[in-house]
Amino acid sequence: MQKPFELTILGTSSATPTRHRFPSSQYLRMDGEYFLIDCGEGTQMRLVQYNLRMQKIKTILISHLHGDHFFGLPGLLTSMSLFGRTEPLTLVGPAPLDSLLQHTLEASDSRLTFPLNFVATQDKEPATVLEGEGFRVTSFPLSHRIACTGFLFEETGPELRLNVDSCHSLQVPVEAYAAVKMGEDYTRLDGTLIPNAALTLPGNKNRRYAYVSDTAQLPELAKFLHGVDLMYHEATFMHDRLERAIQTYHTTSIQAGEMAKWAEVKRLLLGHFSARYTDLQPLLEEARSQFPDAELAVEGMEVQL
Ligand SMILES: [Zn+2]
Known part of the structure; x- marks a missing residue:
C-alpha cells in the first residue's frame, strides 16, 4: 500500500481575500510529515474549518514576503502556543522573516511555548532546505518582484x-x-x-509535488521540475492581461499551461487567482488549451498524489 501523500488547499486568492477565496496557503501530508506551505491571512480559520490539526504541522514554508503569503503566520504561531504546543517547529523562508517575526512577537508581548528553528532560503539556486527519513524538500528560485522561491517535495525512499x-x-x-x-x-x-x-x-514509485508560487513565467524551470506528479502553478491573470502579468511578475493561465506542457508534468493545479475573477472557468479553459490535465485549486479540495 502506498503511504499518504495528500494536499489540502486552504487559500487560492492573490493579493486580497474575496467572498469565497482566501490568500495563499496549503496543507501537505507526506507520510508522517505535515507541512504548511505559505500562510496567508485566514489560514487558521481554514485549518479549523477543514478539521486539520495545526499542532501536527512540523514545518511551515514561506515562499516570499508579500503579505498575501505570510500575514497569517504570527497569529498561527501564537495560537499554537496558546494551545500549549511544546513540539519544535521548523520555519523555512526568506532571511528577513526571522527578525520580522521576532519583532512582531516582542512588540505584542507574545512568547512561543515551543522552539522555532529557522531555515533561511536563498533565491540564487536550488537548495535542499529539509531532509528526513524518506523525503526531501528543495527550494528553487522564482522570478518575482522580491526574493521568492518555490518548493519541491519529494519522496526518497526505496522504490x-x-x-x-x-x-x-x-x-x-x-x-x-x-x-x-x-x-x-x-x-x-x-x-x-x-x-x-x-x-x-518493483515497489511504489517515489512521488514529487512542486509548488510554484508567485513568478513571471520561467521556462528554464521546466527541466528542473520535469515529470513531477503534481505541479501547482500560479495563474493570476487571464492571457488578455499578459502585459499586467509581465509588469507585476506574475503568470497568465496560458503560460501556466505551457509550463506544465514543457515540464511534462502529470497534473497541473492552478491557483493564486486575481480578485477580479469570480468565474474561474475561463482561466481553466485557457490553461487546458495548452495542457488538458489542468484543474482549478478550490479551497477545501484534497488532492491525492
Ligand atoms: Zn507576491
Whole structure:
C-alpha cells in the first residue's frame, strides 16, 4: 500500500481575500510529515474549518514576503502556543522573516511555548532546505518582484520491495536488506555476486509535488521540475492581461499551461487567482488549451498524489 501523500488547499486568492477565496496557503501530508506551505491571512480559520490539526504541522514554508503569503503566520504561531504546543517547529523562508517575526512577537508581548528553528532560503539556486527519513524538500528560485522561491517535495525512499523468499533461499543476510532495497547487488563472502533483480520486486514509485508560487513565467524551470506528479502553478491573470502579468511578475493561465506542457508534468493545479475573477472557468479553459490535465485549486479540495 502506498503511504499518504495528500494536499489540502486552504487559500487560492492573490493579493486580497474575496467572498469565497482566501490568500495563499496549503496543507501537505507526506507520510508522517505535515507541512504548511505559505500562510496567508485566514489560514487558521481554514485549518479549523477543514478539521486539520495545526499542532501536527512540523514545518511551515514561506515562499516570499508579500503579505498575501505570510500575514497569517504570527497569529498561527501564537495560537499554537496558546494551545500549549511544546513540539519544535521548523520555519523555512526568506532571511528577513526571522527578525520580522521576532519583532512582531516582542512588540505584542507574545512568547512561543515551543522552539522555532529557522531555515533561511536563498533565491540564487536550488537548495535542499529539509531532509528526513524518506523525503526531501528543495527550494528553487522564482522570478518575482522580491526574493521568492518555490518548493519541491519529494519522496526518497526505496522504490524496490524485497523478494523475501529469494533473499532467504539465496541466504542474503538481513543487514544487507536496506542496500538491496536501494538497488544494490549483493556479494557473498566467497565473491559470488547476486544481481539485484534476483532479490527484489518493483515497489511504489517515489512521488514529487512542486509548488510554484508567485513568478513571471520561467521556462528554464521546466527541466528542473520535469515529470513531477503534481505541479501547482500560479495563474493570476487571464492571457488578455499578459502585459499586467509581465509588469507585476506574475503568470497568465496560458503560460501556466505551457509550463506544465514543457515540464511534462502529470497534473497541473492552478491557483493564486486575481480578485477580479469570480468565474474561474475561463482561466481553466485557457490553461487546458495548452495542457488538458489542468484543474482549478478550490479551497477545501484534497488532492491525492
Ligand atoms: Zn507576491
